[in-house]
Amino acid sequence: MAKITFDGIEVEVEDGTTILNAARKIGGNVVPPAMCYYTPLKGSGGKCRVCLVKVTAGSAKDPRPMPKLVASCITPVQDGMVVENTLSEQAMEARKGIVEMLLINHPLDCPVCDQAGECDLQNLSYEHGTSGTRYEEDRRTFDKIDIGPLIQLHMTRCILCYRCVYTADQLTEKRVHGVLGRGDASEIGTYIENSLENEFIGNVIDVCPVGALTDKTFRFKNRVWFTKPMDAHRECETPGCCGKVVLWSRGEEVLRVTARKNEYGEVEEFICNTCRFDKKEMSDWIIDGPRHIARASVIAANHYELPVINPHLVPDLPAHVVDTQIQDQN
Amino acid sequence: MVDFKDKSEVKFSEAAQKEIERYISHYPADRKKSAVLPVLHIAQAEFGGWVSPAVQDKVAEILGIEPIEVYEVATFYTMFNLKPVGNYVLEVCRTGPCMLRGSDQLIEHIENRIGCKVGETSPDGMFTLKTVECLAACGMGPMLQIHEDYHENLDPEKVDKLLEDLRNKAAVKQSN
Amino acid sequence: MGLKILTEHINVPGIETYETYRKMGGYRSVEKALKTMTPDEVVEEVKKSGLRGRGGAGFPTGMKWSFLAKPEGKPRYLVCNADESEPGTFKDRVLMEKIPHALIEGMITSSFALGARTSYIYIRGELMFVLRILEKAIAEAYANGMLGENILGSGYSLDLHVHPGGGAYICGEETALLESLEGKRGNPRNKPPFPAVWGLYGSPTVVNNVESIATVPWIVNNTGDEYAKIGVGRSTGTKLISAGGHLNKPGVYEIELGLPVEEFLYSDEYCGGIWKGRKFKAVVAGGSSVPILPAELFLKTAEGVPRVMTYESLSEGGFVSGTMLGSGGFIAMDDTTCVVRNTWNFARFYHHESCGQCSPCREGTGWMEKVLHRLEHGHGSMHDIDLLVSISKQIEGNTICPLGDAAAWPVASAVRHFREEFEWHVRNPQEATKPGAVFNKSEAVLA
Numbered sequence A: 001m002a003k004i005t006f007d008g009i010e011v012e013v014e015d016g017t018t019i020l021n022a023a024r025k026i027g028g029n030v031v032p033p034a035m036c037y038y039t040p041l042k043g044s045g046g047k048c049r050v051c052l053v054k055v056t057a058g059s060a061k062d063p064r065p066m067p068k069l070v071a072s073c074i075t076p077v078q079d080g081m082v083v084e085n086t087l088s089e090q091a092m093e094a095r096k097g098i099v100e101m102l103l104i105n106h107p108l109d110c111p112v113c114d115q116a117g118e119c120d121l122q123n124l125s126y127e128h129g130t131s132g133t134r135y136e137e138d139r140r141t142f143d144k145i146d147i148g149p150l151i152q153l154h155m156t157r158c159i160l161c162y163r164c165v166y167t168a169d170q171l172t173e174k175r176v177h178g179v180l181g182r183g184d185a186s187e188i189g190t191y192i193e194n195s196l197e198n199e200f201i202g203n204v205i206d207v208c209p210v211g212a213l214t215d216k217t218f219r220f221k222n223r224v225w226f227t228k229p230m231d232a233h234r235e236c237e238t239p240g241c242c243g244k245v246v247l248w249s250r251g252e253e254v255l256r257v258t259a260r261k262n263e264y265g266e267v268e269e270f271i272c273n274t275c276r277f278d279k280k281e282m283s284d285w286i287i288d289g290p291r292h293i294a295r296a297s298v299i300a301a302n303h304y305e306l307p308v309i310n311p312h313l314v315p316d317l318p319a320h321v322v323d324t325q326i327q328d329q330n
Numbered sequence B: 001m002v003d004f005k006d007k008s009e010v011k012f013s014e015a016a017q018k019e020i021e022r023y024i025s026h027y028p029a030d031r032k033k034s035a036v037l038p039v040l041h042i043a044q045a046e047f048g049g050w051v052s053p054a055v056q057d058k059v060a061e062i063l064g065i066e067p068i069e070v071y072e073v074a075t076f077y078t079m080f081n082l083k084p085v086g087n088y089v090l091e092v093c094r095t096g097p098c099m100l101r102g103s104d105q106l107i108e109h110i111e112n113r114i115g116c117k118v119g120e121t122s123p124d125g126m127f128t129l130k131t132v133e134c135l136a137a138c139g140m141g142p143m144l145q146i147h148e149d150y151h152e153n154l155d156p157e158k159v160d161k162l163l164e165d166l167r168n169k170a171a172v173k174q175s176n
Numbered sequence C: 001m002g003l004k005i006l007t008e009h010i011n012v013p014g015i016e017t018y019e020t021y022r023k024m025g026g027y028r029s030v031e032k033a034l035k036t037m038t039p040d041e042v043v044e045e046v047k048k049s050g051l052r053g054r055g056g057a058g059f060p061t062g063m064k065w066s067f068l069a070k071p072e073g074k075p076r077y078l079v080c081n082a083d084e085s086e087p088g089t090f091k092d093r094v095l096m097e098k099i100p101h102a103l104i105e106g107m108i109t110s111s112f113a114l115g116a117r118t119s120y121i122y123i124r125g126e127l128m129f130v131l132r133i134l135e136k137a138i139a140e141a142y143a144n145g146m147l148g149e150n151i152l153g154s155g156y157s158l159d160l161h162v163h164p165g166g167g168a169y170i171c172g173e174e175t176a177l178l179e180s181l182e183g184k185r186g187n188p189r190n191k192p193p194f195p196a197v198w199g200l201y202g203s204p205t206v207v208n209n210v211e212s213i214a215t216v217p218w219i220v221n222n223t224g225d226e227y228a229k230i231g232v233g234r235s236t237g238t239k240l241i242s243a244g245g246h247l248n249k250p251g252v253y254e255i256e257l258g259l260p261v262e263e264f265l266y267s268d269e270y271c272g273g274i275w276k277g278r279k280f281k282a283v284v285a286g287g288s289s290v291p292i293l294p295a296e297l298f299l300k301t302a303e304g305v306p307r308v309m310t311y312e313s314l315s316e317g318g319f320v321s322g323t324m325l326g327s328g329g330f331i332a333m334d335d336t337t338c339v340v341r342n343t344w345n346f347a348r349f350y351h352h353e354s355c356g357q358c359s360p361c362r363e364g365t366g367w368m369e370k371v372l373h374r375l376e377h378g379h380g381s382m383h384d385i386d387l388l389v390s391i392s393k394q395i396e397g398n399t400i401c402p403l404g405d406a407a408a409w410p411v412a413s414a415v416r417h418f419r420e421e422f423e424w425h426v427r428n429p430q431e432a433t434k435p436g437a438v439f440n441k442s443e444a445v446l447a
């Protein structure tokens, strides 16, 4: 066991635990955000850099501070380590900078994004961003590609967390999508025309922290905050599927089925495509009760606001949306 | 231009196959994937200077990996041409040290001579012009690479001569 | 003439062949190490030599070797970093091209010291012609019993292979290199674990630069103590410097560390001064990633002490007024050079070469390039100059690998030392964008 001090709070965790998970054991506001790390996915983490924290003492044995901020999601604790997150001005300043980086090329098309209301980037920018942008350049665009009838890819929204790639590697037999290109031209894609159809591939929708991968079968495009989440289950025969889901419905209509996420947005038990895409009747399911949305997210706190949308920045907005947007703003 | 409908049409020459086998033998038996870069190089040299999706699929088959694993690699590294190219690909270094020694002017000169811009193939299909980053020849810049050869300490006259030689070489090849 | 350890025989005709190389005393270190020394004794000599990694970071090689984990049942690897892609650097290529056996000899002796049975030379794919030279030399070494089973009857066996990259500067970063050698995209790994514990194929691995490895034979032949006598303080031995830019005599020079910079720049034995009789304006002294310095601050520290070519002297003054020896890529600029354009060019390079894994580098490098492009083309504002500094700070220190820092430093240092020139581009966009226009400090003050 290792004892560490995180933002002035002592916590004891197993050896080898990451700083992030130690902080999660404490819980509450001190927990650093995580956009790429995903506990069930081996190898994830370390990329987005939003979880950077300051280690002011490396360990009891070697109490020197670490020279750079470290990614809390992949850095293991040492006994006697002292870590600062919200207490460190340097960490908070760096996080603000990184959130800005994640947003400069983001289309900010939240009004037409299915993820709006449950988007980690939206939450993140609400909590750590600054208003206004210093970015005056053209935003990045990508050629649209079709990855099949089940999943919709909006590459402009992708933050390249690689979660969907690890998901395909670790949950399915043959990965057909991946990261193509390099640098800021990197994109999620299949290279040749191909569709993602493996029985477990639907999970990429749930692991995606933003609206880059969404459910194409989400009936009657609807804003999530108008839908009612309920825990439900069924006896699923797909090997490896837990059959435990969240139904997002309106009245008697099941609009969308997702896996269940914990308070950090992580799916602990994955579901198969049959449960996700084919079981859209109430009668398919045994209802367990209302879903408690645990996290103080934008959706739960009900403080979701439409961002100020500049139609010039979002070239592919449907016309009617642009119109309503402009009316809303007036 | 060499193109294939699918990987079943992609056939390596015997020499190339041997070379592929040789590379694969350099890595542990369960690490054939390690050979993906050398094999892509061999494939590019073998099939007209670029790697089409069918060729990449063939590479995946040879190495026993998924096609996406080859696509991910081929699109990451800049040496692989993903579109057809001219007979000769002129890769001119554009990075700082070469720029200090006149690479901007060199590039412009070549554009004028071959009649196309960077990233394009000349109308006669003879040359594709690419700019590349530092090729470890900074002291000998400006410079360019054609296939495996480095041409260094260039000036307009030398480039003209080089282009001329290449045109002649292509003509000889054609008449044979 | 300074002492030459690596390049003494570079002009001997036929030195690229085994026969000539051997005749000139080559492969003696293999005989000595394999027949009369234990691996640990070789490591000890390298430690004593004070040799510091020549790939850029300057980490002591002997110390790196002693960190190598030695778990039971796992192979160990030595991988030579011949990716040489840092703008301004071309020494490894020249060494391999001219004296391929120097690297091969170093690989054998070093592999023996580390207990590696298979070693790789990862060479950048563009240098295919050098790869062929190396392969030919390796075949000769096999034929002469220097590689393969039971080398020189010592019981030690080694296979050595050359592996071409595919065009990616980032694969010079050692963990990206290992990923690439495994046949993957060149994404640097998160550290820890370091390669010494978890390297190639999950086995303990040492990655060393070409020049570091090629120096080992001399150390084994002459002892580490002798090597440590060369140079100054913690900068021991000789170093290859790739001299480029606006010089009378660009090329690769082997210098004894401690050589006065003024002598290196102006003497005819080395660079022979600035070309075309022009004035010396600025220099990037250790490869594109190190801070740029104006001529005055390069020749003398802020305190007025003449600098010498050592790790310590060049970094005197820290980031405020110093730079780094880095990989020894020496890029000199004359007084017709536009620093803004050069900075934009470097920023474009890093933008082009970012692997794209981590957000500050992926997004920030492109952003800096765009702002610099605007400034250079006369569309920038004063505010853009501060914006550049701010972006560079948002990247620096916050990324997975040092490419982020390498992208930030040239920009931050250019603004620090040449702010007036940036401002001139904002104030006089028309003039600044004329072909060949250069900022002239005295005129600008008048205007």
Ligand SMILES: Cc1cc2nc3c(=O)[nH]c(=O)nc-3n(C[C@H](O)[C@H](O)[C@H](O)COP(=O)(O)O)c2cc1C
Pocket (backbone or CB within 6 Å): C052, C053, C054, C055, C056, C057, C058, C059, C061, C064, C081, C082, C083, C084, C085, C086, C169, C170, C171, C172, C173, C174, C175, C207, C208, C209, C210, C212, C213, C401, C402, C403, C406
């Ligand atoms: C972006 C980047 C590029 C690098 N490129 C090279 C290179 O081309 N050659 C090299 O030897 N080291 C390069 N390095 C340094 C290596 O990561 C590593 O430190 C070095 O190979 C270790 O060898 P040494 O200790 O012998 O110097 C690079 C580092 C970074 C961050």
Ligand code: SF4
Pocket (backbone or CB within 6 Å): A157, A158, A159, A160, A161, A162, A163, A164, A165, A188, A204, A207, A208, A209, A210, A212, A213
């Ligand atoms: S598509 Fe989503 S899950 Fe995949 S890399 Fe992009 S942001 Fe991450």
Ligand code: SF4
Pocket (backbone or CB within 6 Å): C170, C187, C188, C353, C354, C355, C356, C357, C358, C359, C361, C362, C399, C400, C401, C402, C403, C404
């Ligand atoms: S710093 Fe840049 S090059 Fe290095 S891992 Fe991050 S994105 Fe890749």
Ligand code: FES
Pocket (backbone or CB within 6 Å): A033, A034, A035, A036, A037, A045, A046, A047, A048, A049, A050, A051, A052, A071, A072, A073, A074
């Ligand atoms: S969550 Fe730690 S780097 Fe992304």
Ligand code: FES
Pocket (backbone or CB within 6 Å): B093, B094, B095, B096, B097, B098, B099, B133, B134, B135, B136, B137, B138, B139, B141, B143, C087, C088, C089
């Ligand atoms: S800058 Fe052109 S070869 Fe280095």
